[in-house]
Amino acid sequence: MSRKTLVATAALGLVWAAQAHAQANELTLCWAAWDPANALVELSKDFEAQSGTKMKFEFVPWPNFADRMLNELNSGGQLCDLLIGDSQWIGGAAENGWYLKLNDFFDKEGISMDDFAPATVYAYSTWPKGTPNYYALPAMGDANGWFYRKDWFSRPEIQAAFKEKYGRDLAEPKTQKELLEIAQFFQGREIDGKTVYGASIFTERGSEGITMGATGALYAWGFKYENTPGKYDMEGAVNSPAAVEALEFYKELYKTATPPGYDNAYMEQSLDAFKSGQVAMAMNWFAFFPGLYADPNVGGDKIDFFVNPPQNVAGSTLGGQGISVVANTDNMDGALAYIKWFAQPDVQKKWWSMGGYSCHNAVLNDPGFKDSAPFAGDFLEAMASVQDFWQEPAYASLLLAMQERLHNYVVADQGTAKEALDGLIADWTEIFQDEGKL
């Protein structure tokens, strides 16, 4: 081998070694692109300072998040070392070996799931559901809630007009039907020379929007996915008279109390409608509430928040995610070190103070928690009655079927609520048969 060749080979070797070293000291965390992700970037600077590990972040907009990340996991990609994935993914991720099972690590490091709110452990960490098999650490508690223009609600002329029409004071709705009345009251009303509308709700077709919105009504009417948990016996549960009434309610809310052209709207559109002063009320995830409260135009004393109102029962749609270690990461030690750091009570307290919704009892059970933010009490109330979509491995197919059935009925005016829910049972039955569960 000539001297030149030797030098070139050595140089290449050095470059390769340097790259490998850099990768070993790097962690990529994947999540959705939204306000809490920005807070996590700030929070993670403490981890970088303590561990010397460089954090990289891959944030994907919500409409593409599931598509992008599930494709990444499915193809065995090595983009993410850590993933804050949606709660519904946990079944598929556990069964397909995409997430590392964390039990041994938790035992070794003394991380106890008893330190986290039980509802979040159940929803974000366990598979099979409720068993002590953990695939994630609860990272970001979330539920679908509501916010409204407090300044409009408190105007004397609007108060008087509402009382004249409904015989009661205009205030935060205590039931879903009250919510509908308030939304209809504001629909088309002139406020400050502008036509405003009742409420912005979720109607999006492509990913999960309309399902996340409509389940807010369904859960409040007492909707259940099965008659007996784990039996997949959906007839009479999914299409119960209460479920039919709830779906009809959601359609009426959409048809009579939302802005024009609001037929494919999700989080972003809901925020836009509220921030631009178009609507009196809006539904969205609690994750956005800190940002809304800080908004210079519609935040502060102009806004207030309320939990999804009950109808027959209290019920809110669960959002939120756990943080998992991607099984084929090439920096397993670094990823586990991050989880260990993130699980510490002090870090969790800072996480909440920066706008992340901690699930740690040290934060949630703190006597001052309820008063720490105007929406903190509502968050606790919502998390006490959350319900999640199927968390089955076939969740994507189950979700798409519901998206299609709901959008066809609610937005596209096809068929009746009963037909939509009957069709949904047929779709889900076929999926569970394919899965070998029926």
Add this chain to the structure above:
Amino acid sequence: MTQTPIDRLARATPPTLSRKVRGLSDRAIAWIFVAPTIFLLLAINIFPLIWTVRLSFTNFAANKPNAEVKWVGLRNYERVLTDEGIWASMTTTAHFLIWTLFFQVVIGFTLAWLINRKFRGNDLLTTLIVLPMMLSPAVVGNFWTFLYQPQIGLVNYVVELFTGTPASSFSMLGPGGLAPWAIVIVDTWMWTPFVMLICLAGLRSIPDYIYEAAEIDRASKWRQFWTITVPMVLPFLMLAVLFRGIENFKMFDMVALLTGGGPGNETLLTSIDLKREAFEKWRTGYSSAYAIILFVTVFGLASIYVKALNKVKER
């Protein structure tokens, strides 16, 4: 003795080249040149096609690599062909295909016929007309979403201006049956210039002396149009229809951005439906059967069409 394409290629190879490469025959050199292309063709086109056919007879799901793959025979084909949803998306695709082709042919040919006349600003006008087809379908999808927005969109305001219908009382992309027409309008806006350009090429290929002879025979303009212009432009027009037909059969990006298949399933084209089955529901076996059925449909229709086109050209 019959000559293979390789033999013909070998003969066409310059003799100087074969002399330079010692120990290799002309035939071997030809194979060396052709082999990478053949390999790529086999690897990228033929192998996936054969693999898709194989998968279409199984219950394979790409998101469950460890699950047992069972041979299900023709079950996937049977399920696809008896699925009402798929027939609905086929109908939606047919509606989109037929109306976009109709409007693009009529408007494209008319524009070409007008542009073909010599007048001042002809070149500038041609450039302006072809601008839409230079845009990315993703860009077109996004900005037409704003144009169709009921509260701030230009389209609704124009309709209000001419008809008096309040702008915010209807949504082009929302319920009410307008969405299938909304996507037809956007595709027509974007791709009519393409049809126009092909027709223009056809019109300019007609020699002037044919019209001059017709003038001498005292043929009217109307007769000249139907007996000279239309027959001589027809092969070009048919080619444009073939290109646009194939493109629109697999239309995805623009419609996905405009409506995402909604409201409900009103604009759910087969390509969007297929993508959902394959990469969102992960029914790989089922979606393979779906893809094969679509492929056979397009291939069959295109073959019949090409035969018709060749007959027209021979006339």
